[in-house]
Amino acid sequence: MGDAVYRADDTVPRPDEVLLAVEGEVDREIVSGLLEAAGYPVERVRLMIGRGKKGAANAVAQLLELAPGRCAILVDMDEWGLPDARTRAREQLGNPPVEVFCAVPATEAWLFADPHVVLANAVSSEEVRRIVQRLPLPEEIPDPKQLALQVFGPMSRWRFLRHVDLDRAAARSPSLRFFLDGMARLLGIPREPGLEGATRSLSRDVIASLLREVSPKDAVIWRTLSGDEYTASELQRLIEEGDEVGRQYSSDLLRIARDFLHRTANRKRSE
Numbered sequence: 001m002g003d004a005v006y007r008a009d010d011t012v013p014r015p016d017e018v019l020l021a022v023e024g025e026v027d028r029e030i031v032s033g034l035l036e037a038a039g040y041p042v043e044r045v046r047l048m049i050g051r052g053k054k055g056a057a058n059a060v061a062q063l064l065e066l067a068p069g070r071c072a073i074l075v076d077m078d079e080w081g082l083p084d085a086r087t088r089a090r091e092q093l094g095n096p097p098v099e100v101f102c103a104v105p106a107t108e109a110w111l112f113a114d115p116h117v118v119l120a121n122a123v124s125s126e127e128v129r130r131i132v133q134r135l136p137l138p139e140e141i142p143d144p145k146q147l148a149l150q151v152f153g154p155m156s157r158w159r160f161l162r163h164v165d166l167d168r169a170a171a172r173s174p175s176l177r178f179f180l181d182g183m184a185r186l187l188g189i190p191r192e193p194g195l196e197g198a199t200r201s202l203s204r205d206v207i208a209s210l211l212r213e214v215s216p217k218d219a220v221i222w223r224t225l226s227g228d229e230y231t232a233s234e235l236q237r238l239i240e241e242g243d244e245v246g247r248q249y250s251s252d253l254l255r256i257a258r259d260f261l262h263r264t265a266n267r268k269r270s271e
Contacts, residue, residue, distance in 0.1 A: 013046060013067040018186045021048045021056035021073045022107075026145075026155060030107045031074065033161025038180055044187060057093045064098065070186060071098040074179065078105035082174045099182055104175040108144035111158065112151075113169030113176055121160040122151050137206065138173040172206065207250050211236040222249055 013019060022028050028047050035042050050056035053075045060071045073093065079085035085102040093100060103110060112118055112135060122132050128151055141147060152158060170177035184190070214221065214232035222230045230238070230245070238246035 013063060013070070014044075016044050016188075017046050017067065017070065018044060018183070019046045019048065019060060019063055019067050019071045020183070021050055021059040021071075023050060023052055023056050023075055025049060027074065027076075027103075027107045029155055029158060030110055030161060033159065034110065034164070034166070034176070034180070035183065036162045037164050038166055038184075040183060040187060040189065045183070053089075053092060057096055060096065060098055072101060072182065072186060073098055074101040074103060074107070076106040077102040082178060085175065099186060101179045101182055102175055103179070104139045104173075105141070106144050108148040109138040109141050110169070110173060110176050111148050111161065112138045112141060112144065113173045114164040114166075115172075116168070117160055117164045118151070121157070123153055137209065139175060207253060208236050208239045211239070222252075 020031070022031060028049055031047065032042065035045060048056075048059040050059045056073050056075060060073055064071050073096065075089050075093070077085040077089045079088050079102075082102065082104060085104050086100060089102050090096070090100050115132075115135070118132055118135070122128050131147075132151060135141065138144070148158075152160075166180065170180060211221075211232050217233040218231045220229045221232050222235060224230075230249070235246060235249055239250060240246070
């Protein structure tokens with residue numbers, strides 16, 4: 001069967017079965033845990049392992065005619081931004097007639113998508129604790145494969161994935177959110193409301209994380225119309241607690257970012 005390595009029950013796909021090819025055993029472990037955490041019918045997902053991207057593509061190609069419209073590939077793609085990653089992945093795979101999902105920059109990055117679960121399951125050492133507390137967003141981690149082993153230990157300890165908060169995780173990783181939404185679509189099941197509203201919870205986790213990078217912490221970075229002043233550390237705490245002040249700051253910051261992107265897009269169109 002070439003580069004493809006199939007699971008033991010390699011049979012003709014059932015009419016309700018979705019075929020998903022991944023690059024390796026680690027990817028299968030991560031995907032299985034996340035699909036279970038999402039409450040998806042994992043018994044309807046046939047996970048196939050290929051040796052690398054081409055192997056995954058070959059695995060799907062051999063069964064494509066038996067399951068049209070129900071085949072997908074998940075590959076790692078170290079590319080800035082999900083749209084560029086998906087475009088590049090499709091090109092590398094020869095633009096296959098199947099759904100292509102990307103884990104940016106690798107599926108191991110999804111292990112870090114829920115920071116609460118990361119803290120609860122990290123190896124107990126002072127060095128690892130310091131690393132975890134300073135982690136960037138999942139898709140900005142330079143080498144998630146190596147970091148996963150350092151923070152969590154061997155793959156046998158990664159079963160915590162079945163207990164992640166997918167609302168929080170999907171909000172912090174666009175590639176994970178796209179994968180979960182896409183698998184729901186292929187399975188023909190309603191998307192979880194939490195996943196559809198993931199972007200609405202983005203402000204609290206992401207903006208609080210950004211504020212942790214502000215130095216010094218006691219710098220005043222927001223003044224309200226009523227004259228109240230807030231430091232970076234105060235706003236971080238208020239955002240994490242879900243306080244009304246924190247929500248208002250997040251809303252204002254996102255509005256400014258949206259307006260900036262809109263002006264930039266208009267300027268490029270006029271050039």
